[in-house]
Amino acid sequence: EDVALSNRYFPDNFKFGAATASYQIEGAWDEDGKGEQLWDWYTHTYPDKIRNENNGDIACDSYHKWREDIELLKELGVNHYRLSLSWSRILPNGTVYNINQNGVNYYTKILETLRANNIEPLVTLYHWDLPVVFHEMGGWLNPKIADYFADFARLSFQLFGRYVKTWITINEPQTTCVQGYGTGGKAPGYVHSGDGVYQCAYTNILAHAKAYHIYDEEFRATQNGRVSIVLDSAWAEPGSSELEDEEAARTAMAFSMGLYANPIYNGNWPQVVIDRVGNRSLNEGLPRSRLPQLTPEEIEYIKDTSDFFCLNTYGTYYAQYQNGVNESIGDPNYYSDIGIHTYSDPEWEAVIDWVSLVPWGFRSLLNFVWTEYDGVEEIVVTENGWADVETILEDTQRINYVSQYLSALLDAYYEDGVNVTGYTVWSLLDNFEWTNGYTQKLGIVHVDFDDEERRRTPKSSYSWYKRVLANRCLVEECVRE
Numbered sequence: 001e002d003v004a005l006s007n008r009y010f011p012d013n014f015k016f017g018a019a020t021a022s023y024q025i026e027g028a029w030d031e032d033g034k035g036e037q038l039w040d041w042y043t044h045t046y047p048d049k050i051r052n053e054n055n056g057d058i059a060c061d062s063y064h065k066w067r068e069d070i071e072l073l074k075e076l077g078v079n080h081y082r083l084s085l086s087w088s089r090i091l092p093n094g095t096v097y098n099i100n101q102n103g104v105n106y107y108t109k110i111l112e113t114l115r116a117n118n119i120e121p122l123v124t125l126y127h128w129d130l131p132v133v134f135h136e137m138g139g140w141l142n143p144k145i146a147d148y149f150a151d152f153a154r155l156s157f158q159l160f161g162r163y164v165k166t167w168i169t170i171n172e173p174q175t176t177c178v179q180g181y182g183t184g185g186k187a188p189g190y191v192h193s194g195d196g197v198y199q200c201a202y203t204n205i206l207a208h209a210k211a212y213h214i215y216d217e218e219f220r221a222t223q224n225g226r227v228s229i230v231l232d233s234a235w236a237e238p239g240s241s242e243l244e245d246e247e248a249a250r251t252a253m254a255f256s257m258g259l260y261a262n263p264i265y266n267g268n269w270p271q272v273v274i275d276r277v278g279n280r281s282l283n284e285g286l287p288r289s290r291l292p293q294l295t296p297e298e299i300e301y302i303k304d305t306s307d308f309f310c311l312n313t314y315g316t317y318y319a320q321y322q323n324g325v326n327e328s329i330g331d332p333n334y335y336s337d338i339g340i341h342t343y344s345d346p347e348w349e350a351v352i353d354w355v356s357l358v359p360w361g362f363r364s365l366l367n368f369v370w371t372e373y374d375g376v377e378e379i380v381v382t383e384n385g386w387a388d389v390e391t392i393l394e395d396t397q398r399i400n401y402v403s404q405y406l407s408a409l410l411d412a413y414y415e416d417g418v419n420v421t422g423y424t425v426w427s428l429l430d431n432f433e434w435t436n437g438y439t440q441k442l443g444i445v446h447v448d449f450d451d452e453e454r455r456r457t458p459k460s461s462y463s464w465y466k467r468v469l470a471n472r473c474l475v476e477e478c479v480r481e
């Protein structure tokens with residue numbers, strides 16, 4: 001079915017990019033002095049938790065093939081490349097006591113080459129590969145980790161600030177906290193849904209704020225860069241226009257995005273989260289809320305620690321009021337705290353459940369971020385893309401998805417006045433998709449994981465994206481305003 005796409009040009013200052021993350025592409029897991037990190041440990045200790053017992057030991061072998069990756073980016077014509085630093089490649093034991101010069105050299109070469117090719121690096125300091133020593137100390141359940149992260153951030157600003165003007169502290173704390181420490185679906189696989197999610201959220205936002213303040217106080221004046229955190233959320237659409245369903249959708253957004261965005265942009269946790277977790281904790285007979293209380297000093301310290309909003313999003317779901325759940329006791333659990341019913345429309349095109357072709361949901365989400373969070377003057381989409389579960393070189397579904405999401409983005413910009421200034425496709429390469437191993441393919445470039453050379457083959461979406469970047473327009477002919 002033909003869908004009408006926006007015929008507006010992308011604004012002159014709009015930036016296009018592609019994204020990857022260290023553990024998902026680099027490989028060389030123990031090479032040249034790199035230390036062990038959480039996902040090395042997890043995939044080696046619990047191979048059965050990963051599809052086909054795969055791991056990222058070699059992944060796309062980008063540790064050796066990074067020049068080829070930059071060639072692909074150059075040819076594509078992107079304005080920026082979002083990549084992440086492997087903390088334990090730079091600091092094998094996690095702390096600044098021991099710096100691995102090979103790791104520093106690796107990233108220096110990449111950043112230099114990107115700059116030489118006029119590609120702006122968007123650098124994420126932490127994309128889930130926690131040095132294993134910190135996992136042994138409790139990982140993100142231990143607030144002390146925030147200090148170690150801050151040390152790593154300072155060192156990275158010192159080492160790479162020449163090249164990097166856009167820093168992202170942490171990727172998707174929601175995924176880390178809900179899946180890593182709540183449901184156990186990702187490393188470290190902990191199931192502490194009632195408490196762990198909130199403790200992890202606390203440590204993540206504290207770590208982010210520390211890194212932000214370090215940049216602000218020690219580097220901003222000389223380096224002139226900016227700092228943000230990547231937050232992810234699907235869009236929660238009310239299941240009906242009934243007030244109860246609208247409230248259910250707002251509650252879902254508060255628990256998914258608000259838990260992290262509210263303290264950073266508006267100050268403190270969302271009120272609905274404070275109330276629901278607090279009341280349920282009392283009903284459960286607990287002496288205090290399972291949600292850590294932020295002190296007035298912490299609220300002030302964490303608030304306003306972002307220079308622009310980084311958004312990752314892949315899909316939409318409906319939220320519906322669920323009768324009786326709010327009163328139920330005896331189930332200290334993040335999802336019971338939210339207490340709503342969610343569902344998808346079976347008509348929505350989707351190959352995996354959380355990536356769905358719902359461009360209007362994306363537009364609503366952009367509008368939500370724009371109006372809900374104080375002081376947001378700019379939004380950059382730092383991840384969005386389509387998942388296949390088999391190798392498809394003529395990936396028309398991906399082209400459909402990305403073109404319709406970009407069209408929705410243009411509508412949000414031109415029709416709704418949302419200042420969204422960048423879009424980053426996930427991903428440049430098919431890569432190691434965490435517990436899904438190599439079974440989910442989100443790259444615009446195919447990587448042959450059966451080939452020792454990890455041969456890269458651009459898919460149709462790569463050529464299509466290249467044309468969009470060159471024309472700055474989604475259709476045959478665009479109009480100027």
Ligand SMILES: CCCCCCCCCCCCC/C=C/[C@@H](O)[C@@H](N)CO[C@@H]1O[C@H](CO)[C@H](O)[C@H](O)[C@H]1O
Pocket residue numbers: 021024171172175232233234252253255256312313314317338342354383426433434442
């Ligand atoms: C509070 C909400 C209540 C109920 C929720 C109902 C269910 C709706 C579906 C929500 C989404 C499920 C979880 C999805 C999270 C994604 O945003 C996240 N995993 C994306 O992470 C990035 O994914 C990339 C592609 O897989 C890539 O792996 C990258 O590294 C990640 O940053």
